[in-house]
Amino acid sequence: MKEFDSSNPFLRVDMLTGCNNLVSFSKSLEDNFENTIFERTSLIVVDLYQLRDINNAKGFDYGDRLLRWLGIAIKDETESTVYRISGDNFVAVLIGGKHKRHEATARKLFDRLNSEAKQLEVDPPVARMAVIHFPDSAPLNPPVVWKNINEKLELTTAEEPFQVFHADTSEEDIATLRAIDLMAKRIETLGGTLQYTFKLAYTDPVSSAPNMIAIQRRLDLALSEAILEQKPLSLCMIDGDNLKLYNSQGYHAGDDVIRKITNTLSAALRPNDFLGRWRMGDEFIIILPSTSVEQASTVAERLCSSIEMASMGWLYPTTISIGISYYPKHGETANKLLEAAERGLQLAKMSGKNRVILAP
16 A cells, blocks of 8 residues: 555654554565465464563563563564564464574573563563464465464463464365455555554654654664674764754744755665654654664764755854763763763853764
């Protein structure tokens, strides 16, 4: 459908875990996960065991932390596309090779989850897992896939949390398959509505960049990945210098310069960097995954130069100031990194603007 094919990333991605979402899974399944030569496929279906009990006992923030950890671990261990298809269910899609290799990957993931769960104060088994093998030489039938996901996962228990199945590809239960097919089509149709809803929820209306809510979601996820994988993470807080000159010409001029700054910053960033507009003023946040403070300083200096050069053709030449914080030095929470970056930004402003300052 046309609405689904939009480039809006929030339509396809679950903002809590960074995995692809249910609508994306439905569309990808319809397209056979781009498996055009019908290679052997396995689905690893993972259920975060007793999530409701965990939320009740330790709070929803703790439950969200577990969901982020689970999504990161599945992506890392399977090196495949991972979908969050419901509140506590994930699916990893393995294509090509032998079913035995897929099964070994799933077993390694299962063992890792239970091993790391102890560090998160969760009793094993932390997850139920159903490995479903589908035959090659034919495309997947979406209703059949959905039927297998639901039925096979129900067969896993706390006593037997890891089980391997060969998919039942029979299409004899016509009524059930038709009902499932109708459900899948409705999920895909829902994509158009979700696109509009997510755009309102996660997009700044002036710059069209991700807004404060989206930044906080992405930062939580990026920080969880950095902590889990013991990799650096850097954060830049950016503020336009002397943009009141634009606002003095009217809010139209002020909005226009915000859009120009957004576009210039975006063009100077690397593919995996994340830019968003912070609050509703002249500030921006850039999240730099797997980036040391030295690398972040280089990126920030490049951003300053890009704005200074681009603005020569604007209504007024302008500059930006940048404060940098990074994990692990400045803490293990999003708020601590944001507070540290703001301290660095304030120092940059006090030191004469148009400069980059690392937070003390």
